[in-house]
Each structure stands twice: as C-alpha cells, then as structure tokens.
Amino acid sequence: MAVNRIELLKAEKDGLDVLADIQRYAALAANGVDPQIPADDFERFKWYGLFHRKPTPGHYMLRMRIPAGVLTSEQAAAVGEIANAVGRGAADITTRMNIQLRWLTIADAPWALQRLAAAGLNSQQSGMDNVRNIVSCPLSGLSADELIDTRRIAARMQQAIVGSKRFSNLPRKFNLSVSGCRDDCGHAQTHDLSFVPAERDGVIGFNVMVGGALGGMSPEYARPLDAFVTEVDAVDLATAVLDVYRDHGLREKRKESRLKWLLRAWGMERFRETVADYFGSGLSRAGRSLGTSVAGDHIGVTAQRDPELRTVGCLVPVGRSSGDDLIEFGRLAREYGSAELRLTVQQNVLIPNVPADRVEALLGEPLLERYSPTPSAFLRGMVTCTGSDYCAFALIDTKGEALKLAAALDERYTLTSDAQPLRFQISGCPHACGAHRAGEIGLLGGRKRVDGEIIDVATVFSGGRLGADAALGEPSARDVPLQALPEQIATQIRAVRGDVLRAP
Ligand code: HEM
Numbered sequence: 001m002a003v004n005r006i007e008l009l010k011a012e013k014d015g016l017d018v019l020a021d022i023q024r025y026a027a028l029a030a031n032g033v034d035p036q037i038p039a040d041d042f043e044r045f046k047w048y049g050l051f052h053r054k055p056t057p058g059h060y061m062l063r064m065r066i067p068a069g070v071l072t073s074e075q076a077a078a079v080g081e082i083a084n085a086v087g088r089g090a091a092d093i094t095t096r097m098n099i100q101l102r103w104l105t106i107a108d109a110p111w112a113l114q115r116l117a118a119a120g121l122n123s124q125q126s127g128m129d130n131v132r133n134i135v136s137c138p139l140s141g142l143s144a145d146e147l148i149d150t151r152r153i154a155a156r157m158q159q160a161i162v163g164s165k166r167f168s169n170l171p172r173k174f175n176l177s178v179s180g181c182r183d184d185c186g187h188a189q190t191h192d193l194s195f196v197p198a199e200r201d202g203v204i205g206f207n208v209m210v211g212g213a214l215g216g217m218s219p220e221y222a223r224p225l226d227a228f229v230t231e232v233d234a235v236d237l238a239t240a241v242l243d244v245y246r247d248h249g250l251r252e253k254r255k256e257s258r259l260k261w262l263l264r265a266w267g268m269e270r271f272r273e274t275v276a277d278y279f280g281s282g283l284s285r286a287g288r289s290l291g292t293s294v295a296g297d298h299i300g301v302t303a304q305r306d307p308e309l310r311t312v313g314c315l316v317p318v319g320r321s322s323g324d325d326l327i328e329f330g331r332l333a334r335e336y337g338s339a340e341l342r343l344t345v346q347q348n349v350l351i352p353n354v355p356a357d358r359v360e361a362l363l364g365e366p367l368l369e370r371y372s373p374t375p376s377a378f379l380r381g382m383v384t385c386t387g388s389d390y391c392a393f394a395l396i397d398t399k400g401e402a403l404k405l406a407a408a409l410d411e412r413y414t415l416t417s418d419a420q421p422l423r424f425q426i427s428g429c430p431h432a433c434g435a436h437r438a439g440e441i442g443l444l445g446g447r448k449r450v451d452g453e454i455i456d457v458a459t460v461f462s463g464g465r466l467g468a469d470a471a472l473g474e475p476s477a478r479d480v481p482l483q484a485l486p487e488q489i490a491t492q493i494r495a496v497r498g499d500v501l502r503a504p
C-alpha cells in the first residue's frame with residue numbers, strides 16, 4: 001500500500017518515544033549547541049503537545065489537555081506561570097476547552113512539561129494523529145438540567161486513551177465529546193465521536209454519533225451510529241470505536257483519513273457491526289434522544305442545581321488571554337467560588353460555585369471589566385481560529401479582524417432579540433479550525449486580486465445550526481472585502497433573524 005510521509009515516520013518511531021529526544025535536544029540547546037532537529041521529530045514533538053510554528057521560527061506552541069475544560073485554580077496558576085516564564089505571557093483559549101501557550105524554545109520544554117505534570121496536567125497526544133482534548137458540557141456536575149455528570153467519564157476516557165501505544169498511531173486526528181445535558185453546548189455534531197444523552201427502557205445513557213469532521217472540501221456533521229450505551233459502558237464503546245478506526249481506518253491519503261472516510265467506504269451498518277464485535281457485550285440500538293437545539297455560551301450569571309450557587313461566565317474576546325490573567329482567574333475562583341474554572345468551546349472562562357450573595361462583589365473585580373459577563377452583543381459571539389499571528393496557513397488575521405468586525409457591528413447595529421446569542425465562527429483558511437460551517441454566521445478568510453492588488457476577503461456562510469436540528473452553514477456571499485463585512489453581515493442577520501436595527 002502506498003503510504004504518505006506521516007505514516008512512514010510513525011511506523012519508524014512512535015510519537016510517544018520522542019520524549020528522550022526532547023530532553024536531549026533541550027540539553028544541547030541550553031548549552032548553546034544547535035540540536036539539528038530532524039523534520040520528522042518536529043512532527044513527533046506533537047505527541048507531547050509541542051508544535052514548532054513557522055511564523056515564529058525556533059519557537060513552539062504548547063497545547064495541553066484539559067478534559068471537559070475543568071481547570072483548578074492551582075492549574076490555572078501553573079499554566080499562567082509557564083506562560084509568563086517562557087511564553088511571553090501569551091495564552092489562547094481554544095474551541096476544544098483547551099489552552100495554547102506560545103513562544104517556548106526547545107530548551108524550555110522539559111521544565112514546562114514538568115511544571116504541567118506537577119499541577120496534574122499534561123500535554124500528551126494533543127496534536128497529530130491522536131484523540132484531541134475531550135470536550136464536554138461546560139457546566140457538567142453543576143447544571144440544573146443535567147442528566148449525567150460527564151466529568152468523570154471524560155477523565156476516564158482520557159485515562160483509557162492517552163499515554164499508551166494502543167492509541168498513539170491513529171490514521172488521523174480524532175475529536176471526541178461527551179455531553180450529559182439536553183443542550184448542545186459542547187457542539188457534539190462537530191466531533192468524530194460524540195455521546196449525547198438518551199433514554200432506553202427507562203435508563204438514561206447516551207446515543208452515539210460518529211463521523212463529524214468539518215475541515216476540507218466535504219465537511220460533515222456526525223451521524224447516528226444507532227447505538228445506546230450506559231454511563232458505565234461509554235468508555236468501552238469509545239475505545240472500541242478507536243480500535244476499529246486504528247485497525248481499519250484509511251491511511252493512504254492524509255486528506256481522506258478521518259473517520260468519516262471509513263464510514264463512506266464501509267457504510268454505517270458495516271461499521272456498526274464491526275464496532276459491536278470489538279465492543280463485545282452486545283450493542284443496543286439507539287434510545288430516545290433527549291437533546292435540544294440550544295448551544296448556549298453560559299456568559300453572564302447562570303443559576304446552578306444548588307439554588308444558593310451561581311456560575312459567572314466571562315467573555316474572553318476571541319479567546320485571547322494571558323499568563324497574568326489566568327493566574328487572576330484562578331485567584332477569583334478561589335476567593336469567590338470553589339477554586340475551579342471551566343473553559344468553553346466558545347473560548348471563554350466560567351467561574352462556577354459562587355454563592356449568590358458574593359456575585360455582586362465578584363462582578364466588581366477589575367478583571368471582569370476586560371472579561372465581561374455582560375459583553376456587547378456582537379463581541380459575545382466571536383469565535384475564531386488562531387489566524388496569521390501564529391499559523392502559517394492563515395490567509396487573514398482572524399482574531400484581529402473579528403475584534404474589528406465586532407466593534408463595527410456594535411457601533412452601527414443593535415440586536416433586538418437576544419433569545420439566543422448570535423454565534424460567529426471564523427476560520428482563516430479552508431482547514432476550518434474555526435468550524436465556520438457550524439456558525440450561525442460563518443466566515444472563511446481568503447485573498448482576492450482586485451484592480452491588480454491582492455486584498456483580504458471573507459466568504460460569508462449562514463444558517464449553521466447545532467443540536468437536534470443541526471445543519472451546516474451555506475455560503476451566502478463570496479469574497480467580500482473585509483471592510484464591507486459589517487454591512488454584508490447585517491443583511492444576513494436581518495434575513496435569518498429579522499432583528500438587526502440600525503442605531504439612531
Ligand atoms: C488538514 C486540516 C488541518 C490542518 C493542517 C490544521 C492545522 C492547524 C494549525 C496549524 C493550527 C494553529 C496552531 C496554533 O494555534 O499555533 C490549528 C489550530 C486548531 N485547529 Fe486545526 N487544522 C486542520 C483542521 C482542523 C479541523 C477540521 C478542526 C476542527 C473543526 C481543527 C481544530 C483546531 C483547533 C480547535 C485549533 C486551535 C485553534 C483555536 O481554537 O484557537 N483543525 N490547526
């Protein structure tokens with residue numbers, strides 16, 4: 001079988017075996033010797049969360065794992081400390097409830113990995129052909145509407161999957177989510193494998209969805225596997241699906257290796273039968289779905305199951321934070337809450353378990369002036385991929401442009417209905433890391449020659465929906481010059497929601 005370069009380098013040496021090399025290169029670099037890192041090891045470093053970034057030569061992004069987005073104050077302080085000590089203070093919150101640091105050198109890596117481990121975190125297998133950070137409900141264990149507390153399940157899945165060679169050589173990346181509430185705040189449909197709440201024979205458990213993948217020319221949402229598992233069996237089903245994907249997934253072409261391609265090749269029933277064989281103990285058909293179509297962001301003050309407690313959701317504009325601010329978030333969580341934070345797929349930070357009579361004081365904290373629980377309507381919905389600051393594929397500066405766009409829209413327009421916050425999802429190139437087809441309004445950056453000059457443009461998508469009646473957004477205006485976006489988007493929103501007013 002013809003194989004590609006990545007398959008060859010994985011076969012030659014497993015990514016998990018690169019740790020000793022990282023230590024060796026780091027020691028050389030620390031002594032002023034160029035470690036002469038071979039190109040294949042740059043790829044393998046991603047098994048430890050280290051991504052060499054072409055736009056910042058000699059420097060690495062560090063992507064960690066934060067299952068279900070649950071971060072203790074102590075962990076936030078550790079991540080902030082690493083960002084400040086070796087990462088020029090930069091810290092981005094990502095759409096997988098995760099954090100990415102910047103500017104590390106190879107010499108910094110051993111200390112940074114150790115510091116993460118000391119705080120009970122790790123960065124293992126957070127890139128390349130591995131299961132990425134496991135996404136869940138941002139309010140798991142706290143929400144009044146919850147059916148299943150998914151924190152332990154997400155943590156058990158991570159334990160079963162990460163750190164062993166059983167799953168360190170998948171055909172391609174693999175996104176996994178588990179949601180335990182009726183709403184779709186973890187964007188289940190965008191994942192290769194997702195568990196969504198369901199009921200069968202009076203038992204609450206999960207229906208299983210497979211094959212979501214939004215990148216490239218043929219994005220798809222996950223589809224039902226027609227299977228139901230209990231809370232107890234969810235981890236075994238996840239590992240059975242991964243076993244099948246590892247053993248039978250297509251490996252020839254990188255662009256056709258995600259799980260959805262195996263499903264296309266086999267059809268759902270053959271895939272289901274094979275998963276059932278690996279799973280072993282009889283796979284039930286799907287139960288009655290308990291999901292709705294709400295994909296909330298939990299910004300603002302939210303009630304919890306415990307009537308005395310609130311969650312305060314803070315808007316981190318386009319996910320861009322800093323070491324100092326993470327440390328301060330950790331301090332606020334300790335002082336007002338339960339020393340715990342939650343990260344969301346909208347790249348925001350929640351402070352849960354705040355006694356109702358302490359909310360007012362928390363809202364008065366200076367940090368919440370910059371990370372507001374009451375942000376303007378358009379800034380609130382902006383979610384973007386990394387963009388040109390650090391990504392070599394980027395055709396536009398997604399984060400900078402999203403901030404400008406939000407400011408222009410907020411200045412000129414008012415949303416009259418705020419029943420559901422507007423969701424913008426923005427990608428800087430067709431790889432679609434900003435999941436633009438899932439946004440109510442999606443933007444895909446591009447470039448176009450106009451009067452002999454190359455200008456930055458974006459294609460506008462609209463109509464993306466998540467949850468029970470999920471739909472991918474469709475292009476509604478192509479190659480719009482960025483300065484013309486506010487007007488164009490206002491037209492879209494009027495068409496979709498009928499509720500944008502021009503400010504007087
Ligand atoms: C061939 C396809 C893809 C390539 C080559 C690719 C590459 C990249 C690169 C270079 C980055 C920037 C890393 C940085 O921040 O320094 C990135 C970020 C990211 N990618 Fe992809 N990607 C691909 C597809 C996808 C898809 C389909 C998704 C899921 C929808 C995705 C999810 C992410 C996420 C969550 C981030 C972090 C950005 C954030 O949320 O701030 N990627 N990817």
Ligand code: SF4
Binds near residue numbers: 428429431433434
């Ligand atoms: S969508 Fe493109 S520009 Fe954005 S992070 Fe992914 S690869 Fe980079």
